[in-house]
Amino acid sequence: MTHIMAITSEKGGVGKSTLGVHLAGAFTERGLKTLLVDEDGRIGSALRWATRGNGLPFEVLEPEEVKPKKLREYDVVVIDTEGRPKRKELRTLGERADIIVLPSGVSPLELEATQELLAFLYEDPQARRRCRVVLTRVPPVGRAAENARENLRDLGIIVCNTWVRHYASYMRAAELGTLCRDVADERAAIAWQDILDLSRELV
Ligand SMILES: Nc1ncnc2c1ncn2[C@@H]1O[C@H](COP(=O)(O)OP(=O)(O)OP(=O)(O)O)[C@@H](O)[C@H]1O
Numbered sequence: 001m002t003h004i005m006a007i008t009s010e011k012g013g014v015g016k017s018t019l020g021v022h023l024a025g026a027f028t029e030r031g032l033k034t035l036l037v038d039e040d041g042r043i044g045s046a047l048r049w050a051t052r053g054n055g056l057p058f059e060v061l062e063p064e065e066v067k068p069k070k071l072r073e074y075d076v077v078v079i080d081t082e083g084r085p086k087r088k089e090l091r092t093l094g095e096r097a098d099i100i101v102l103p104s105g106v107s108p109l110e111l112e113a114t115q116e117l118l119a120f121l122y123e124d125p126q127a128r129r130r131c132r133v134v135l136t137r138v139p140p141v142g143r144a145a146e147n148a149r150e151n152l153r154d155l156g157i158i159v160c161n162t163w164v165r166h167y168a169s170y171m172r173a174a175e176l177g178t179l180c181r182d183v184a185d186e187r188a189a190i191a192w193q194d195i196l197d198l199s200r201e202l203v
């Protein structure tokens with residue numbers, strides 16, 4: 001069975017592409033045949049990421065290049081969506097993905113934006129159980145993520161146990177067109193472990 005996973009947010013710059021590229025890398029490392037579909041195409045997008053370095057260890061395609069029949073060949077298809085999708089597009093996304101990953105920062109404003117988007121997605125009762133909040137860019141010290149996770153769960157929202165901490169290795173990986181596991185940085189291995197742990201919760 002192919003798992004279709006869409007990564008989306010209404011706010012830009014929350015870490016969708018970073019998460020998309022790294023999760024696709026983690027699934028691949030785990031032996032799952034993975035495709036990353038880039039619906040964005042701008043600077044910072046997954047497609048551009050893939051062209052900066054020696055290539056990523058999985059296929060990255062534009063939506064136009066994806067033949068629906070071919071999707072069945074993959075174990076996981078990760079869709080990285082554009083920065084500010086229209087609500088109508090979000091609705092369609094909710095219908096075609098099995099898992100909707102919503103990255104969110106832990107600041108009060110970011111959490112509010114995530115809750116607002118969820119309220120919209122939850123209008124489709126089928127979508128509720130598919131939505132997973134992933135806390136990202138989490139300060140490595142302090143309890144912000146723990147508190148955010150508990151508060152969201154109290155509201156009945158599904159939040160992944162693993163959060164992705166804020167490490168420079170992710171930014172370096174984007175610059176070099178690689179994965180954080182391949183960046184020469186003392187925190188790179190810890191950053192990669194966050195992604196591997198998260199990937200196991202999702203698929
Ligand atoms: N866990 C992290 N630690 C440190 N930096 C991060 C992390 N996640 C993302 N970033 C950085 O934050 C910035 C925005 O990330 P990214 O491009 O992944 O967001 P996005 O949601 O895809 O943005 P857009 O809405 O423009 O598509 C980038 O500079 C990226 O390197």
Ligand SMILES: [Mg+2]
Nearest residue numbers: 016017044045
């Ligand atoms: Mg992006």
